[in-house]
Amino acid sequence: MKAxxxxxxxxxxxxxxxxxxxxxxxxxxxxxxxxxxAVPFYCKxxxxxxxxxxxxxxxxxxxxxxxxxxxxxxxPILES
Numbered sequence: 001m002k003a004x005x006x007x008x009x010x011x012x013x014x015x016x017x018x019x020x021x022x023x024x025x026x027x028x029x030x031x032x033x034x035x036x037x038a039v040p041f042y043c044k045x046x047x048x049x050x051x052x053x054x055x056x057x058x059x060x061x062x063x064x065x066x067x068x069x070x071x072x073x074x075x076p077i078l079e080s
Contacts, residue, residue, distance in 0.1 A: 003024070
């Protein structure tokens with residue numbers, strides 16, 4: 001099963017790692033801009049495509065997500 005994950009911060013890297021181990025994870029979408037930030041850095045080290053967006057509205061016209069033909073998209077909701 002193919003999955004796309006949406007998330008940012010070093011706290012979600014274990015989630016990305018688990019998904020990468022359990023599913024075909026062709027793409028991770030993050031708001032982290034620096035390639036040395038936790039999510040882009042992990043993705044690069046594991047050869048996972050990482051898409052950086054500034055805001056969720058940027059996703060509407062991005063065909064890179066559609067091209068993955070993912071079965072599921074995962075977007076964590078964090079409560080404060």
